[in-house]
Structure formats: C-alpha cells, structure tokens
Amino acid sequence: MGALSSSTIFRKVxxxxxxxxxxxxxxxxxxxxxxxxxxxxxxxxLSHFMGTNPLVxxxxxxxxxxxxxxxxxxxxxLEWQNNRARGTKYAVFKGSANASWMSRxxxxxxxxxxxxxxxxxxxxxxxxxxxxxxDFLPEDPNRYHAELVHKFEDLVRxxxxxxxxxxxxxxxxxxxxxxxxxxxxxxxxxxxxxxxGKLYAVGIPLGFAFIAIIHFLNH
Amino acid sequence: xxxxxIIWRQQNASAKGGMQTYTxxxxxxxxxxxxxxxxxxxxxxGQGIDPVAFDHDCREGICGSCSMFIxxxxxxxxxxxxxxxLHMRKFKDGDTIHIEPFRAKPFPxxxxxxxxxxxxxxxxxxxxxxxxxxxxxxxxxxxxxIEKQAADKAFDAAACIGCGACVASxxxxxxxxxxxxxxxxxxxxxxxxxxxxxxxxxxxKQMDEEGFGNCTNTGACEVECPKxxxxxxxxxxxxxxxxxxxxx
Numbered sequence: 001m002g003a004l005s006s007s008t009i010f011r012k013v014x015x016x017x018x019x020x021x022x023x024x025x026x027x028x029x030x031x032x033x034x035x036x037x038x039x040x041x042x043x044x045x046l047s048h049f050m051g052t053n054p055l056v057x058x059x060x061x062x063x064x065x066x067x068x069x070x071x072x073x074x075x076x077x078l079e080w081q082n083n084r085a086r087g088t089k090y091a092v093f094k095g096s097a098n099a100s101w102m103s104r105x106x107x108x109x110x111x112x113x114x115x116x117x118x119x120x121x122x123x124x125x126x127x128x129x130x131x132x133x134x135d136f137l138p139e140d141p142n143r144y145h146a147e148l149v150h151k152f153e154d155l156v157r158x159x160x161x162x163x164x165x166x167x168x169x170x171x172x173x174x175x176x177x178x179x180x181x182x183x184x185x186x187x188x189x190x191x192x193x194x195x196x197g198k199l200y201a202v203g204i205p206l207g208f209a210f211i212a213i214i215h216f217l218n219h
Numbered sequence: 220x221x222x223x224x225i226i227w228r229q230q231n232a233s234a235k236g237g238m239q240t241y242t243x244x245x246x247x248x249x250x251x252x253x254x255x256x257x258x259x260x261x262x263x264x265g266q267g268i269d270p271v272a273f274d275h276d277c278r279e280g281i282c283g284s285c286s287m288f289i290x291x292x293x294x295x296x297x298x299x300x301x302x303x304x305l306h307m308r309k310f311k312d313g314d315t316i317h318i319e320p321f322r323a324k325p326f327p328x329x330x331x332x333x334x335x336x337x338x339x340x341x342x343x344x345x346x347x348x349x350x351x352x353x354x355x356x357x358x359x360x361x362x363x364x365i366e367k368q369a370a371d372k373a374f375d376a377a378a379c380i381g382c383g384a385c386v387a388s389x390x391x392x393x394x395x396x397x398x399x400x401x402x403x404x405x406x407x408x409x410x411x412x413x414x415x416x417x418x419x420x421x422x423x424k425q426m427d428e429e430g431f432g433n434c435t436n437t438g439a440c441e442v443e444c445p446k447x448x449x450x451x452x453x454x455x456x457x458x459x460x461x462x463x464x465x466x467x
Contacts, residue, residue: 008393008433009423009460078433082391085432087324091225091238092317094291095390098442104390106435178436184461186454 011078016179018071023176023200025064030204033148033211040145047144051128072114079107102174109171116164123151152215161212165205172201220246220312224259226271227319229328232335236328238317248308252295253278253285255307272331278303280445283382287332288319293384293443301382301445321387325394325429338429339381339397345425346418347401349410360410369407376403378446385440385448391432396440398426399456400448406459416466419459 032050036043050056095104102109127147131137152158176197180186185193222243229236243259250258253275260270276284285302289295295305310316320328325338351357365373379400386394402419405411411418434453441450 006427007423007460008395008427008431009457010464012433012435013457013461078435082393082432082435085324085392085430086322086390087392088322088328090288090291090319090322091227092291092319093390095439097292097296098388098439099390099437103435103437174436181436181450181454182434182457184454184456184458186451 011074012182015071015074015078016182018067018074019175019179021067022064022071023172023179025067026204027200030207034207036145036148037211037214043145043148044142048139048141051132051144052139068117072110075107075110100174102170103178106171106174109167112164112167113171116160116168119160119164123157149215149219152212153219155216158212158216162209165209165212168208169201169205172205173198176201220248220307220310220314222246222255222310222313223315225315225317226332227328228271228331229320230330232327232329236331238319246307248306248310250307251278251303252287252289252305252307253303272329272333274333275303280304281380283380283445286321286334286336286383286387288321288387290317293321293387294382294445298442299445299447301380301384304445321383323383323386323392323431325392325431326383326386334383336381336383338431339383339394341429342394342398342422342425343381343401346414346421347405349405350414351410363409365408372451373404373407376400376407376448376452379404379444379448380446382445384443384445386431388439388443389432389434390437390439391435393434393440394426394429394431395434395453395456396444396448396450398422399452402456402459403452406455415459416463419456419463423456423460 032043032046035046124147132139152161177190177194180190180193224241224243225238226241227236228239241259241263243255243262246255246258253273256271256273263270274284274286276282278285280301280303283301285294287294287302289302289305294300294302296309297305318332320326320332320334321336326334326336329335377400379397381397383397385396386392389396402422405418406415436450436453438450441448
C-alpha cells in the first residue's frame with residue numbers, strides 16, 4: 001500500500017474513483033431536487049426518507065463527506081506536486097494551443113465549486129443538522145419543500161448558485177471522460193463516454209440552475 | 220525576413236540564466252529553424268559573443284535531440300514535427316520569437332537551450348527492454364505470428380523518439396506519454412509478456428523517483444508529440460500498472 005500511495009498512477013486512479021463517486025451522488029441529488037419543481041409532496045417524501053434513514057444519515061453521508069474532502073485535498077496535493085515538477089517557469093507558455101481551458105484549470109473550477117459547497121452546506125446542511133441533532137426539533141415530513149423555496153427567494157443567492165453551476169459544468173466537462181482515461185479505459189467506447197460526459201457535464205448543472213431559477217421566479 | 224529573437228541564455232548548470240534579445244536580418248523562409256540558429260550563432264561569434272548552445276544531431280526528425288520551446292510550444296507552432304523540421308516560412312517578417320529550453324525539474328539546463336534528458340535513459344534502463352539471450356539461439360521474430368492490429372499499435376508506440384516534448388508541453392511536466400509508449404511497445408507483443416509485470420512497476424517507480432509531475436489528461440502531450448503517440452498508451456500503461464499491482 002505504501003508503494004501504491006506514492007505512485008502517480010495510483011493517485012490519479014484514486015482521484016478518478018472519488019470523482020466518479022461524487023458524480024453518481026450528484027445525479028442522485030439532481031433526481032431528487034428536480035421533483036421539487038413538479039411536486040412538493042414527492043420532494044417532501046424523498047427528502048424525509050433521505051433525512052431520516054439511518055443508512056443514509058450515518059453511513060452514506062459520512063462516506064460522501066469523506067469523498068468530497070478526499071477529492072479536494074488530493075486535487076490540491078496533485079497541483080502542488082505538479083507545480084514543483086516544472087521548476088523554472090516558461091517565459092511564454094501557450095497552453096491554449098494544445099489543451100482545453102477546462103483541462104488546464106481544474107483547480108480554478110474545483111476551488112469555485114468548493115467555495116460554493118461551503119455556502120451550500122451553510123444554507124442547507126448546517127440548519128438540517130442543527131434541527132435534528134442539536135435542537136432536537138420534532139420531525140415535520142412536510143417542511144423540506146418550503147425550506148428549499150425559501151432559500152431561492154434571494155436573487156443574489158440564486159445568481160451565486162447559477163455561476164457556481166457554470167464552474168461545476170466546466171469541471172465536469174474535463175473530469176468525466178478524464179476519470180475513465182485515468183482508470184485505463186480508452187477503447188472503442190471512448191467516443192461514447194466522451195459524448196455522454198459532455199451531456200452529463202452540461203445537463204446536470206443546467207438542471208440544478210433551472211431548479212434555483214424556477215423557484216425564484218415562482219415565489 | 221527580419222526577426223527579433225528572445226533566447227534563454229545560461230552559462231552553465233549552476234549559473235543564473237535569463238532571456239537575451241537578438242535581432243537577425245535576412246532570414247530566408249526556406250531555412251529550417253536550426254539553420255536560422257546556425258546563422259545567428261555565426262553572427263554572434265563574429266561579434267565575439269558566445270554562441271547559443273542547442274542540441275541537434277540528425278536534423279531529419281529521427282534522433283529527438285533538438286529540444287527547443289518556441290513561442291510557448293515544444294518544437295514550435297506546427298504539428299508532428301521536431302524543431303529541425305520546422306521551417307522559417309511558419310513565421311512572418313518582423314516576428315518576435317521566444318526560444319527557451321524544455322522546462323522540467325528532471326530536465327536540468329546544462330547550458331542555454333541544452334537540457335539533460337538522461338532521466339529518460341534511467342527510466343528505460345529500469346525496464347524498457349526485453350531480456351533475450353543473444354548467444355546464437357535467438358528466435359527469428361518473424362516466426363512468432365502477431366495479430367496485425369497489435370503489431371501496428373506496438374509499432375506506433377515504438378515510434379517514440381524520447382525527445383521530451385511531452386514533458387515540456389504538459390502543464391504538469393508529466394512523462395506519462397513517454398513511459399507509456401515504452402511500456403506499450405512491449406505490452407502489445409508476445410516477446411514482452413514475460414517481464415510485463417516487473418517492467419511497468421519498475422519504469423513507473425523510476426519515473427516517479429525522477430520527479431516528473433502527475434498526468435491530468437490535458438492531452439497537450441499527444442498534440443505536441445512529433446511522432447503522434449496516442450493517449451491510448453497512457454490508458455494501457457495505467458491498466459498494466461494496476462494489473463501488475465494486483466498480481467503483487
């Protein structure tokens with residue numbers, strides 16, 4: 001394990017696996033949130049299940065938070081190591097000539113998403129934990145939709161969310177297909193993976209932005 | 220053409236270097252880039268200035284010696300070529316050209332534009348070979364039937380000339396394209412199977428010890444590679460490496 005943890009390839013595979021795990025979570029998060037646009041009851045039922053199920057609360061949630069922390073810490077470690085590997089910087093470096101902006105700036109898009117996550121946790125996760133595990137308030141299965149809509153009554157918050165989703169999209173546009181390449185998957189299915197990755201990278205953040213905007217417009 | 224050349228000058232490995240500006244008149248668009256450098260050096264020597272040191276050997280895109288970073292790109296603004304195959308017709312009269320050595324911590328500058336790329340040799344020594352008894356009992360390679368597709372891919376990987384453009388172009392100074400080409404050319408052939416596990420483990424270990432960066436799949440290496448080595452090789456090396464670790 002020691003040899004593995006010091007290997008560049010192992011670090012990349014770990015980054016890819018944590019990224020894929022977070023992308024699966026993101027899809028699940030989106031599928032639940034989109035119901036808030038169509039049915040307050042369905043959204044409340046799903047949110048109540050996720051908020052009270054012990055498996056979700058005490059097993060999946062810590063794994064998810066661990067995955068987020070690992071992905072970001074590893075991202076910063078890789079960036080630090082990569083900067084060291086260059087040594088003296090070039091006077092002129094034309095990165096745009098041979099690589100996309102997204103692939104060259106994963107730290108910028110990732111750090112923006114990280115900053116957004118801090119706000120998102122402050123908006124939803126912290127009040128939820130306080131409600132359940134600090135104040136021990138009685139559980140109301142119908143409170144979730146109203147709380148969600150209330151958050152998106154603020155235009156500034158909606159704008160911050162939309163900009164963050166744009167950076168999330170940039171991050172995923174490189175990250176999705178890149179994670180398969182890191183795991184050694186580059187074959188006849190790669191064009192399909194890249195196409196699906198683009199669809200996912202644009203579709204999911206766009207969907208999240210749609211949810212925030214529609215609740216703002218409807219309040 | 221009249222050109223302004225801004226070139227990295229460094230007296231030796233331990234000296235502090237810097238960019239120096241020179242002007243060069245009457246550059247023919249038919250000259251190769253290295254011929255232009257030869258003309259510059261003649262001019263500098265005539266002025267009593269130390270000529271610019273740069274690597275070159277075959278001057279036909281095979282040896283991989285010429286290692287310049289020209290206007291922000293390894294081997295300059297063209298594709299599938301080395302610097303010796305770059306011609307001055309790619310530039311315009313009055314252009315300013317920045318010329319720097321390949322930059323990476325494992326490629327220290329020896330002088331001016333010459334860098335020490337023996338890190339690549341050490342990676343090769345770690346496993347980029349097939350141990351064959353050559354005492355007269357060597358089997359004829361043609362007696363081993365090899366699927367055409369595998370043979371073609373192995374040959375494509377073997378086209379790597381170890382120039383280091385992949386490292387120079389990568390924003391992380393990663394050597395994964397070079398190492399993966401050397402791993403792949405054997406991984407695809409039956410002759411390479413016996414030592415496959417040790418090869419990939421030892422070569423990746425050496426690559427990491429040399430201090431190259433992590434691959435972040437930007438694809439810059441593939442674009443700038445003069446021999447068109449594909450990213451597919453990096454994925455293959457990753458598979459080989461993970462499999463080798465599972466085998467223990």
